[in-house]
Amino acid sequence: MNKLGFARKEKVQQFMSVTGASEKVAIQTMKTHDWHLEGALEAFYNEGNAKVVQEKNRWELLFNKYKDPKADMIMADGISNLCNDLQVEPQDIVMLVLSWHFQAETICEFSKQEFVGGVQSLEIDSLEKFKKKIPFLRSELKDEDTFREIYNFAFDWAKEKGQKSLALETAIGLWQLFFAEMQWPLVEHWCQFLEDRNMKVISRDVWLQLLEFAKTVDSTLSNYDAEGAWPCLLDEFVEYLIEKGHCAKKSDE
Amino acid sequence: MSAQKKRNFQIEAFKHRVVVDPKYAEKTWKILEHAIHEIYNHNASGLSFEELYRNAYNMVLHKFGEKLYSGLVSTMTSHLKEIAKSIEAAQGGLFLEELNRKWAEHNKALQMIRDILMYMDRTFIPSTHKTPVHELGLNLWRDHIIHSSKIQKRLQDTLLELVQHERTGEVINRGLMRNVIKMLMDLGSSVYQEDFEKPFLEVSADFYRLESQQFIECCDCGDYLKKAEKRLNEEIERVSHYLDAKSESKITNVVEKEMIESHMHRLVHMENSGLVNMIVDDKYEDLGRMYNLFRRVPTGLALIRDVMTSHIRETGKQLVTDPERLKDPVDFVQRLLDEKDKHDKIISSALNNDKTFQNALNSSFEYFINLNPRSPEFISLFVDDKLRKGLKGVTEEDVEIVLDKVMMLFRYLQEKDVFEKYYKQHLAKRLLSGKTVSDDAERSLIVKLKTECGYQFTSKLEGMFTDMKTSQDTMHGFHAAVGAEIADGPSLTVQVLTTGSWPTQSVTTCNLPPEILGVCDKFKTYYLGTHTGRRLSWQTNMGTADLKATFGKGQKHELNVSTYQMCILMLFNNADRLSYKEIEQATEIPASDLKRCLQSLACVKGKNVLRKEPMSKDIAEDDAFYFNDKFSSKFYKVKIGTVVAQKESEPEKQETRQRVEEDRKPQIEAAIVRIMKSRRVLDHNNIVAEVTKQLNSRFLPNPVVIKKRIESLIEREFLERDKTDRKLYRYLA
Numbered sequence: 001m002n003k004l005g006f007a008r009k010e011k012v013q014q015f016m017s018v019t020g021a022s023e024k025v026a027i028q029t030m031k032t033h034d035w036h037l038e039g040a041l042e043a044f045y046n047e048g049n050a051k052v053v054q055e056k057n058r059w060e061l062l063f064n065k066y067k068d069p070k071a072d073m074i075m076a077d078g079i080s081n082l083c084n085d086l087q088v089e090p091q092d093i094v095m096l097v098l099s100w101h102f103q104a105e106t107i108c109e110f111s112k113q114e115f116v117g118g119v120q121s122l123e124i125d126s127l128e129k130f131k132k133k134i135p136f137l138r139s140e141l142k143d144e145d146t147f148r149e150i151y152n153f154a155f156d157w158a159k160e161k162g163q164k165s166l167a168l169e170t171a172i173g174l175w176q177l178f179f180a181e182m183q184w185p186l187v188e189h190w191c192q193f194l195e196d197r198n199m200k201v202i203s204r205d206v207w208l209q210l211l212e213f214a215k216t217v218d219s220t221l222s223n224y225d226a227e228g229a230w231p232c233l234l235d236e237f238v239e240y241l242i243e244k245g246h247c248a249k250k251s252d253e
Numbered sequence: 254m255s256a257q258k259k260r261n262f263q264i265e266a267f268k269h270r271v272v273v274d275p276k277y278a279e280k281t282w283k284i285l286e287h288a289i290h291e292i293y294n295h296n297a298s299g300l301s302f303e304e305l306y307r308n309a310y311n312m313v314l315h316k317f318g319e320k321l322y323s324g325l326v327s328t329m330t331s332h333l334k335e336i337a338k339s340i341e342a343a344q345g346g347l348f349l350e351e352l353n354r355k356w357a358e359h360n361k362a363l364q365m366i367r368d369i370l371m372y373m374d375r376t377f378i379p380s381t382h383k384t385p386v387h388e389l390g391l392n393l394w395r396d397h398i399i400h401s402s403k404i405q406k407r408l409q410d411t412l413l414e415l416v417q418h419e420r421t422g423e424v425i426n427r428g429l430m431r432n433v434i435k436m437l438m439d440l441g442s443s444v445y446q447e448d449f450e451k452p453f454l455e456v457s458a459d460f461y462r463l464e465s466q467q468f469i470e471c472c473d474c475g476d477y478l479k480k481a482e483k484r485l486n487e488e489i490e491r492v493s494h495y496l497d498a499k500s501e502s503k504i505t506n507v508v509e510k511e512m513i514e515s516h517m518h519r520l521v522h523m524e525n526s527g528l529v530n531m532i533v534d535d536k537y538e539d540l541g542r543m544y545n546l547f548r549r550v551p552t553g554l555a556l557i558r559d560v561m562t563s564h565i566r567e568t569g570k571q572l573v574t575d576p577e578r579l580k581d582p583v584d585f586v587q588r589l590l591d592e593k594d595k596h597d598k599i600i601s602s603a604l605n606n607d608k609t610f611q612n613a614l615n616s617s618f619e620y621f622i623n624l625n626p627r628s629p630e631f632i633s634l635f636v637d638d639k640l641r642k643g644l645k646g647v648t649e650e651d652v653e654i655v656l657d658k659v660m661m662l663f664r665y666l667q668e669k670d671v672f673e674k675y676y677k678q679h680l681a682k683r684l685l686s687g688k689t690v691s692d693d694a695e696r697s698l699i700v701k702l703k704t705e706c707g708y709q710f711t712s713k714l715e716g717m718f719t720d721m722k723t724s725q726d727t728m729h730g731f732h733a734a735v736g737a738e739i740a741d742g743p744s745l746t747v748q749v750l751t752t753g754s755w756p757t758q759s760v761t762t763c764n765l766p767p768e769i770l771g772v773c774d775k776f777k778t779y780y781l782g783t784h785t786g787r788r789l790s791w792q793t794n795m796g797t798a799d800l801k802a803t804f805g806k807g808q809k810h811e812l813n814v815s816t817y818q819m820c821i822l823m824l825f826n827n828a829d830r831l832s833y834k835e836i837e838q839a840t841e842i843p844a845s846d847l848k849r850c851l852q853s854l855a856c857v858k859g860k861n862v863l864r865k866e867p868m869s870k871d872i873a874e875d876d877a878f879y880f881n882d883k884f885s886s887k888f889y890k891v892k893i894g895t896v897v898a899q900k901e902s903e904p905e906k907q908e909t910r911q912r913v914e915e916d917r918k919p920q921i922e923a924a925i926v927r928i929m930k931s932r933r934v935l936d937h938n939n940i941v942a943e944v945t946k947q948l949n950s951r952f953l954p955n956p957v958v959i960k961k962r963i964e965s966l967i968e969r970e971f972l973e974r975d976k977t978d979r980k981l982y983r984y985l986a
Binding site: 208209212231232 | 936937938957960961964967968974979980
């Protein structure tokens with residue numbers, strides 16, 4: 001969908017919201033009708049897509065099951081119910097993967113559009129299917145690029161809206177999730193370092209660069225390059241490690 | 254027509270058949286052989302050259318050239334063998350002379366023989382590719398005389414011995430030497446090289462190796478260099494007298510290598526007389542000699558330069574880090590200048606004004622001046638001192654010289670912005686207190702700073718001058734407008750300072766005495782009346798006042814005090830005793846300033862216009878103060894200074910430092926944005942390098958600070974990291 005222009009994207013969105021069809025179907029139908037919304041809609045219903053309509057209802061049913069009584073979205077309670085039904089811990093990283101698939105904007109919240117759109121694209125229409133999807137979602141973390149995408153996604157997802165940076169507490173929680181998955185041996189040192197430094201927030205740059213750092217610099221720092229344009233905080237982290245005697249200072253080249 | 258006749262004219266070959274006597278060749282050769290004998294026996298006068306020439310000619314013509322040539326070779330050879338015998342027989346010193354004499358004779362004979370055999374030389378020899386007569390004669394001489402077993406070695410030894418004699422100071426027959434060496438050269442450069450030059454260089458190397466070893470053990474560096482220089486000149490002179498000019502570079506190489514190169518490290522570092530001592534003692538001659546000698550060997554100058562640089566750095570470092578020196582900034586800077594003068598003089602008078610040395614000197618100064626973070630402050634204080642009093646009564650040219658020197662030190666500073674900060678503070682004090690010696694000197698320095706660092710560097714400083722000038726005009730206008738109304742009140746002089754141009758001062762107000770306040774308000778009304786939309790605030794911490802006071806016995810004095818002090822003293826017009834608390838309440842001067850003022854009014858001998866109870870050095874909160882009736886002074890005018898530190902105190906220093914750091918941030922960011930705007934994409938190290946280059950004229954930015962600024966710009970979305978190469982930044986706009 002990202003390849004589409006802005007106008008077309010909007011039309012697809014409209015189509016989807018009217019018919020409740022999946023994105024794929026929407027784009028397909030729109031394309032065959034030369035991007036005329038009305039024509040496409042007419043054709044869609046004429047072709048007897050009642051099944052789709054029915055499916056749409058099933059997604060909505062799923063959504064309504066967890067919906068917050070006061071708002072048209074799923075809030076923390078709903079999510080914890082969902083977790084119970086799926087038999088995963090709310091802190092499980094798989095929930096993060098799910099949020100990424102749903103393109104959720106805010107932590108602990110799914111809007112109706114996010115949830116319905118999400119389950120559609122994952123082709124889930126029942127709790128059973130949902131449960132079966134979990135191992136797949138977990139396996140996605142094995143892919144390096146997807147992992148990075150989810151990692152990058154997490155920053156905006158988790159930060160307070162309207163703020164530029166991520167609160168340290170949240171950041172540490174997320175790092176422990178991510179780096180447990182990735183098995184970065186320095187994660188405990190890193191968190192400790194940030195607490196010692198009395199950091200309050202983490203900037204986007206540091207967030208993004210830390211993953212690169214964890215990936216490229218080995219745990220003994222033998223290939224750490226002081227000229228490597230790492231954010232200052234990471235340079236200071238290295239100094240901290242050396243000072244603590246965790247790593248030997250690199251001999252001058 | 255005549256051509257017609259000539260065509261019929263025919264030239265026929267001369268068909269006269271010469272009958273050759275079968276013994277003709279033999280006979281003719283005998284005649285020629287005889288002649289050659291005679292020539293060698295100095296009996297040539299009886300010979301007819303015409304006849305001999307004809308005979309030789311005929312022999313060649315009748316194809317007896319071969320016989321003639323071989324005859325010549327064998328005859329000459331036999332003569333040379335005899336000559337060799339006679340040379341060999343010569344005793345001792347006569348050997349060379351005999352050789353020389355025989356050589357001269359041989360040459361002469363050779364000349365005659367060549368003349369006789371000219372025809373053979375011209376026709377037979379080129380066509381049969383044989384050696385021409387003259388060369389043949391030289392070759393035979395070489396083979397039978399010079400290379401004869403009994404002569405070759407003896408000749409070599411004799412020559413080398415003579416050179417050795419000359420080196421030890423004896424006089425030798427240079428003419429004879431020259432002739433013999435010339436002979437060797439005539440015999441071909443290979444003969445000269447093999448039979449003389451090579452052994453000569455070897456022996457010389459041995460000689461100088463030994464001699465330099467002796468010298469270095471017993472001489473100091475200066476003497477050694479003198480000796481080396483003398484030896485070098487001797488060798489050059491020797492070459493010009495009797496050796497081949499091509500040998501000069503070779504023999505000087507030997508001397509340079511043995512006497513200089515192999516000892517240069519020891520010489521430079523020689524205790525009590527090495528390079529460092531020469532520099533310390535300003536031994537221009539010795540230094541010049543060392544420079545000229547060491548220049549001859551490949552790494553010589555680099556060695557001098559390195560040692561000199563490390564010496565300058567070391568002494569400079571000591572100078573700038575010596576805590577004693579830090580007590581007197583003026584002396585500190587004066588010493589730096591002296592140090593620079595000293596080394597400049599050395600380079601100009603002893604080191605040929607060598608550019609590389611000048612650069613080394615500059616980089617050394619830059620290195621150690623910046624070791625002391627207070628250098629910028631001190632240089633500004635030095636200028637302050639000079640412009641306050643140091644340059645009184647000095648001619649304009651001399652002022653320029655001093656200022657130029659200061660500028661030179663300024664150039665070495667890496668943190669020019671720190672200098673600017675201090676300079677601004679000091680200039681403000683000078684201007685406000687009217688203490689500057691010469692406006693021209695002030696302006697001249699600002700012009701120099703401007704040329705060095707650009708308009709932006711001095712714009713604020715110039716603004717200060719403008720303010721002073723405008724204030725004068727304003728005061729004229731003020732007096733003209735309201736002069737009559739305030740004629741019997743205190744006279745007021747106001748300097749209106751533009752915010753921003755002057756060093757920022759925290760505004761600390763105090764309660765002015767009502768007399769003053771009245772005039773001040775008048776001025777305020779006047780000023781705001783002419784300049785709408787402005788705001789005036791009184792900087793009471795920067796002013797001064799002149800007070801007329803009458804003391805107990807009726808003696809009058811004029812007291813020159815600060816505004817704060819004036820406020821305190823005016824209180825005593827209405828009271829004889831005031832407690833500290835009362836003064837504090839009445840004036841509202843900040844406690845630290847108040848204590849300092851009171852201290853200077855009551856505790857300084859000779860200026861104690863107030864009396865304090867109890868008498869003690871320090872001011873306490875429950876002290877009481879009295880007007881000191883018994884005050885007396887020799888002078889009518891009494892200047893009461895405030896106890897102020899000339900140098901900055903520790904917290905002030907911290908504050909200035911912090912302000913400088915804060916001021917740098919926008920400059921660094923501006924530089925980054927400027928660079929990125931034009932380059933769009935650049936990697937980290939290049940940005941750091943470019944930024945450093947751009948800001949170099951003002952200060953040396955710390956790479957970590959640059960990095961922090963880059964991060965801040967990323968945060969604010971001026972820049973972003975490249976998606977694939979994280980060291981690459983992109984400009985976003």
